[in-house]
Amino acid sequence: MRVYHASDCVVDSPDTEHSRDNLDFxxxxxxxxMKDQATSYAQRFMRRGRKAYVGEYDLDEGALASLDVLEFSSYDGQWLDFVMACRSGADDTSWDVVMGGIANDRVFTTVDLYFAGEITKEEALGRLAYVNPNDQLCFRTQRAINRALRFCGAEEVS
Known part of the structure; x- marks a missing residue:
């Protein structure tokens, strides 16, 4: 399966070292x-006056079977709790790969309100119930990257 990564440079040797802390997963x-999702995200770099690239990788789905994978199929309570733990720096789990919906602009607003204590968990889940998740896969260990991803190429977004 093909997967895509947005960046301001070509990432031919992915790693976990260059990631920011406190992201969704x-x-x-x-x-x-979703290549269009990666392209849309890459355009954020262009708006900041930087170059933008979408890297393409081959995902070996068979290799995922040998890894510890957590998958969320919807924006539910478990997804919300996990995202909150990760964003607050309180996640202490050791998953190799986490898959599920991305907190895009619409979802982020709801998550942010919940995180700030301005809405309840039930209200947040009610708002998220009708949102079709985009997808993201987070490779949290170098072992997972080495086993399951192979760089195929990159194209500059213009």
Whole structure:
């Protein structure tokens, strides 16, 4: 399966070292199965006056079977709790790969309100119930990257 990563440079050797802390699924190398989603995200770099690239990788789905994988199929309570733990730096789990919906602009607003204590968990889940998740896969360990991802190429976004 092909997956995509947006960056301001070509990432031919992905790693977990260059990730920011406190992201949706924690520190790691993030990809998506949706090329248009990666391209849209890459355009954020262009708006900051930087170059933008979408890297393409081959995901060995068979290799995922040998890894510790957590998958969320919807924006539910478990997803919300996990994202909150990761974003607050309180996640202490050791998953190799986490897959599920991305907190895009619409979802982020709801998550942010919940995180700030301005809405209840039930209200947040009610707002998220009708949102179709985009997808993201977070490779949280170098072992997972080495086993499951192979760089295929990159194109500059213009």
């Amino acid at each position: 924690g520190r790691g190398f993030y990809v998506t199965t």
